[in-house]
Amino acid sequence: MGTGIAQVAAMKGLDVILCDSHSGALERSVINTERYFKRSVAKEKLTQEDAEAAARRISASSDLQALEPADFVIEAINEDESSKKAAFLLLDQIVKPEAILASNTSSISITRIAAVTKRNSQVVGMHFMNPVPVMPLVEIIRGIATSDEVFQTAKALSEHLGKTVCLSLDRPGFIVNRILMPMVNEAFYTLMEGVGTAEDIDKGMKLGTNHPMGPLQLADFIGLDTCLSIMRVLHGGTGDPKYRPCPLLVQYVDAGWLGKKVYKGVYTYA
């Protein structure tokens, strides 16, 4: 997600510092970005000159300190509340006091993330959709303390990136995943109970309801660990048993079958 956000921002003329503590992830990100710009030139969606300019606008660092001059930070680490809080604690110390800190969290409370910082009015949720260069939405989430000015800046930035905004209250799963994830979870129950094969479940939803991907294929694409984390946020945050994670989804994650990124999820990838 971070790579996609960086690509779109650089193509829209913004200077980007891409930061990841794992240098391997940074290298992959730079390679993917080069590949993406090359493909965009080949498809005549970008001129060679614009692609080169966009590539020059991205710098990469494995040291969080590199973010010190940033005006706007978008965190896109794994969907885990304690990791996000730890990242925001550090960012709050590193980044200049007037900067805005945004989280690309797909379900976790912005209010709780903001509470670990000394700038909770300058923390906002900006939930991009995967793949970022293709999907036209950013879901903006205001924490209880997020100021109007910060909300307006996040909205203007999203629109500058060519995205349309929907605004959600800071509730578990926000709008998109409150609705999307129970469908994905239900697809796992449907598979677990043998109602249909994975292929038939996906075929039914793809062709029968005009979804671009079936729910199990989409789960592999998103990452089964992310899907499970979001279901746990919905279940824990509302206390409503209707959000209980499907045991089969839990078991797949326990097995390390996390989806496309590890070449094995509901389906196996070459």
Ligand code: CAA
């Ligand atoms: N980066 C950049 N561009 C990409 C891309 C990527 N990772 N993946 C696909 N594309 C581009 C392709 O290059 C292609 O572009 P052109 O039209 O210019 O040729 C276009 O997208 C369509 O791709 P394909 O023809 O290869 O395949 P497709 O028609 O099946 O589309 C898809 C692929 C856009 C991913 C489509 O299947 C789709 O929309 N799937 C659903 C995605 C979705 O629901 N995303 C939201 C997930 S939920 C989420 O992100 C939030 C969360 O918190 C979990």
